[in-house]
Amino acid sequence: MPSGRFLGADRVLLLSLSNLAALILLLVAAAMPGRAYGHYLLVLAPCHALVCGFLWRATVVFIARRRPAARTVLAIGLAVCVLAAGSLYVAFRLAHKSQFGFSSSGPEAGFQAEMADAIRSNTPNEEPIQVYGNASWIYLASDRLAATKYHYIPLKGEPPALRGEVLGLIEDARPRVIIDVDDRLKATGFDLLQYSLVYQQVDNGLPMTYRVYALPQEIPSQG
Secondary structure, eight states: OOSSSTTOHHHHHHHHHHHHHHHHHHHHHHHTTSOOOTHHHHHHHHHHHHHHHHHHHHHHHHHHHSOOOHHHHHHHHHHHHHHHHHHHHHHHHHHTOOTTSOOSSSTHHHHHHHHHHHHHHTSOTTOOBEEESSOTHHHHHHTOOBSSSOOOOOTTOOOHHHHHHHHHHHHHHOOSEEEEETTHHHHTTOOOTTOEEEEEEOSSSOSSOEEEEEOOTTSOOOO
């Protein structure tokens, strides 16, 4: 254990500046994809916790001694300012979600509602569907569960072994409705001959394309 006071002024300053640098880097990383999701707040949680701890200690020192270390207070103040600005930015982006996520307002809300209606009209209540791609919001929008344990397929592609497992599970489950994001399922060679295209959203300026395939009503699904 180092000698001296626990979390002395110099050490608090170092930790404060390190936390500030980490917070800035995390905010920049969160902003780069142009997507603001709630789990980004979880990524920032450690920095939030450290700032709260520093503020608590500074308050205790101020009350006990009435003369807190100026450098510590300055570092904590800077961290709080950046934290506040970053939180406001994340809150603003969450309030104005990009088309990657489910939104109840904005230009993308129209096609999301249309696609959800197409899915519901081709599946009985509580019958699962399968989304192949990075669009888990479709399950929420359509009020349907996933036909397999893989409700999310990474945007950058999956390992061949995992792809084979996912395709095998989809083939076994044979859901009545399959949503192909960016034609990634079609690119695997998956057999969609028995499915009919009932809805598609392409060439609309959105970053992803969506095609909804459904089994004809006379062909039962395995679910």
